[in-house]
Amino acid sequence: MSAGAAMREDRSAACRDAPGALILTEPVRVAQLWRDGVAQLRAAGIEHAQREVTWLLEEALGVSRLAIHADGIESVGGHAAEQARRLFARRAQHEPVQYLLGTQEFCGLTFEVTPAVLIPRPETELLVEEALRVCGSQPSARVVDVCTGSGCIAVAIARARHDAMLWATDLSQQAVYVARRNVSRNRVEARVTVFQGDLLAPLASAGLAGSVDVLVSNPPYIAAWEWPTMPPDVAEFEPRLALDGGPDGLRAHRQIADLAPRWLRPGGWLILEIGQKQSVPLAEYIQASGAYGDVQVRQDFRGIDRVVSAQRKG
Ligand SMILES: C[S@@+](CC[C@H](N)C(=O)[O-])C[C@H]1O[C@@H](n2cnc3c(N)ncnc32)[C@H](O)[C@@H]1O
Structure with a gap:
């Protein structure tokens, strides 16, 4: 009927x-x-x-x-x-319309969203673009997506690169369930594995040390000073774990930048999404670590610094 x-x-x-x-x-x-x-x-x-x-x-x-x-x-x-x-x-x-509908489009694909995950944002598509750019024509690229949430970044890369292998992590068990459903929904379960755990810790069981081509992440990055300016749709409904980046919003970014050299191959790329006023302090932090070569910053479609990329020295 x-x-x-x-x-x-x-x-x-x-x-x-x-x-x-x-x-x-x-x-x-x-x-x-x-x-x-x-x-x-x-x-x-x-x-x-x-x-x-x-x-x-x-x-x-x-x-x-x-x-x-x-x-x-x-x-x-x-x-x-x-x-x-x-x-x-x-x-x-002010409950977000995406939670009421249960889905959000990202990179032309449909993702399930629940209140356990951040709603994928259009500017995050730049992170996917950047990951695909540095993968270039390399066959069977190994890509890790840390803080995967709905799984949108890992799934979009897997759908764009049919020979890439991906590993994704999230601390939230509920988010991991959503990400796994999105992996199946978008038919990439043969190449995307989702782990529950803290940042890069779950990678130990995958035997990936020194072999990752691209480590991409959109970590929580709302700084303490930003909370009073956040719209209620975000502050009251999206998960605090997905948003709260500590005093300056860069707590997880620094941890990931410190941990990533163990997993990246020489010449592999670290690609991080950032928020307002974060490009300079993060680029300086990464540069000062001595583990990476050139640090690059890309702006989103609104002209805001949005992605910081750095290549592991090799
Ligand atoms: C900003 S959201 C990004 C979600 C998704 N990647 C996206 O771009 O839409 C950050 C995610 O990081 C996860 N997270 C927060 N702290 C974490 C940690 N220590 N280890 C792993 N994941 C963490 C949250 O649960 C949330 O799903």
Whole structure:
């Protein structure tokens, strides 16, 4: 049965319901539901209220906007309307729309997201681009993604390089479960292994010492001074473990830069995502370690320093 037919059946079922149940399942006009949702989200200060209400409506009704028009669906059952209203209310409390929908696009692929993982950001695609650039034409590249979260970076690299082998780590067991599901969902389970553990520690069991071509990471990098400026969608809903980078936001970056030379092959690359005001202190720290050659900084599409790369001396 099509979703449209299901909705029409829901509506006719509502009409057959016992009088007591009729109140709950009384048909509701889709256009009115949409207008109410937009007004509610606008009042809550949500910027893209129309677009988001459309997505939430599609999610709640289990049918696309196109199908609503094509099937001429004007009303839906009360249960479906209630489900839509519940989603609007949660979004009005600033719960990220991606957690409500359960997915986010990244590098043209679809990833499951839950409140256990950071929602992949478009600027992180630059990290993937940089990893692919330094891999060049090298066959069977060995790539490690530390702090993998949803697994978006590891999976995107695996999908772009069909001969690459990848290992990913995260401290959060719940995030590891999500990452493993994303690995399967994107059909790269033969080449991506996800470990639970602290930074690079899980690599010991993979026997990778001195052989990694690229070590990529988007570690937590919100500095203490930034917390008061964080939007509620982020500060109140995304995992603190994924965000909190210590006093200057670079705690994990320094640890990774210290640990990476043991795992990278000579000439291998360390590639780290950074936040505001972090490129200079991190580049200086990496340079001062003496383990790496040139340190490079790349800017994202908004002109903000976003990626620091360094090649292991060999
Ligand atoms: C900024 S999120 C990045 C997630 C994902 N790579 C992305 O780019 O969307 C940082 C991730 O690091 C993980 N994390 C925090 N501390 C860690 C540690 N000591 N060892 C491993 N993972 C850690 C968090 O659980 C979170 O998933």
